[in-house]
Amino acid sequence: xxxxxxxxxxxxxxxxxxxxxxxxxxxxxxxxxxxxxxxxxxxxxxxxxxxxxxxxxxxxxxxxxxxxxxxxxxxxxxxxxxxxxxxxxxxxxxxxxxxxxxxxxxxxxxxxxxxxxxxxxxxxxxxxxxxxxxxxxxxxxxxxxxxxxxxxxxxxxxxxxxxxxxxxxxxxxxxxxxxxxxxxxxxxxxxxxxxxxxxxxxxxxxxxxxxxx
Numbered sequence: 001x002x003x004x005x006x007x008x009x010x011x012x013x014x015x016x017x018x019x020x021x022x023x024x025x026x027x028x029x030x031x032x033x034x035x036x037x038x039x040x041x042x043x044x045x046x047x048x049x050x051x052x053x054x055x056x057x058x059x060x061x062x063x064x065x066x067x068x069x070x071x072x073x074x075x076x077x078x079x080x081x082x083x084x085x086x087x088x089x090x091x092x093x094x095x096x097x098x099x100x101x102x103x104x105x106x107x108x109x110x111x112x113x114x115x116x117x118x119x120x121x122x123x124x125x126x127x128x129x130x131x132x133x134x135x136x137x138x139x140x141x142x143x144x145x146x147x148x149x150x151x152x153x154x155x156x157x158x159x160x161x162x163x164x165x166x167x168x169x170x171x172x173x174x175x176x177x178x179x180x181x182x183x184x185x186x187x188x189x190x191x192x193x194x195x196x197x198x199x200x201x202x203x204x205x206x207x208x209x210x211x212x213x
Contacts, residue, residue: 022079030079034086041068041093048100055102061116064097069121076125077132080180091121123209127202129181130188134201 004011016025016032023033048063072090081087098104098112113119119127189208195201 020075020078022075024079030081031086033079034081034089037072038089038093041071042096044068044071045093045096045100055100057101057103057116060097060100061118064094068093068097072121073124077129080125087122094118094121119209126184127205127209130184130205131198131202133181133185134195134198138198 016023018024022030023036024030025032044067045064048060048067052059052063054060072093081090094113095109098109098116101112101116104112104115110120188205192201192204192208195204
C-alpha cells in the first residue's frame with residue numbers, strides 16, 4: 001500500500017512481475033508462470049502440427065526438443081510448479097507432443113516416453129536438481145552458497161553425509177528449491193551418493209530415477 005518513486009516517476013503497483021524468466025505474483029506463487037508456459041508451448045506445438053506433414057519421430061522429436069521443451073524448463077529451478085495440478089498442466093504439453101508421432105503403438109503416455117527414450121518433465125527436473133546438489137557437494141561452492149544447504153555428518157549405514165534445510169516459519173518456504181531437493185537426496189541409495197564422478201552419478205541416478213520420483 002506504499003507509494004514509491006523512481007526520480008520523478010511514480011511506480012505503479014502490480015499483482016505480478018517477471019523475474020528470472022518467471023512470473024511471480026504478490027503471494028510468491030508461480031501459478032501464472034505455469035499457465036503462461038503451457039499456453040505458449042501449446043501454441044508452438046500447434047504451429048509444428050500445421051507446418052510439417054511428416055509425423056515421424058525423427059521429425060517431431062527434434063522439433064519438440066529444440067522449440068518446445070526449452071520453454072518449459074527455462075529457469076525451472078526458480079519457478080518449479082508448486083503443486084500437482086500445475087505439474088500436470090505442463091506435462092500435458094509433452095503428452096501432446098508424443099501424440100503427434102503416429103508410429104507409436106502405445107496409447108499410454110508413460111509407455112510412449114519409454115519407447116522414445118524420454119522421461120517425464122518431473123523426472124527431468126528431479127534429475128537436474130539432484131545433479132546440482134552433487135556438484136555443490138563434490139566440487140565445492142562459493143562462500144555465499146553455504147547458506148543454501150546444511151550438510152551434516154551421518155553415522156547411519158545408509159549415508160555418510162546428509163543434507164538438511166534450515167527451519168522456517170512461513171509455509172511458502174516449503175516450495176523452495178533447497179527444501180524440495182532435500183527429501184529426494186536423502187532417499188538416494190548410498191551407491192549413488194558415493195559415485196566417484198559426475199558422469200557415473202548421472203548414470204546411476206538415471207537407473208533408479210523411474211522408481212524414486
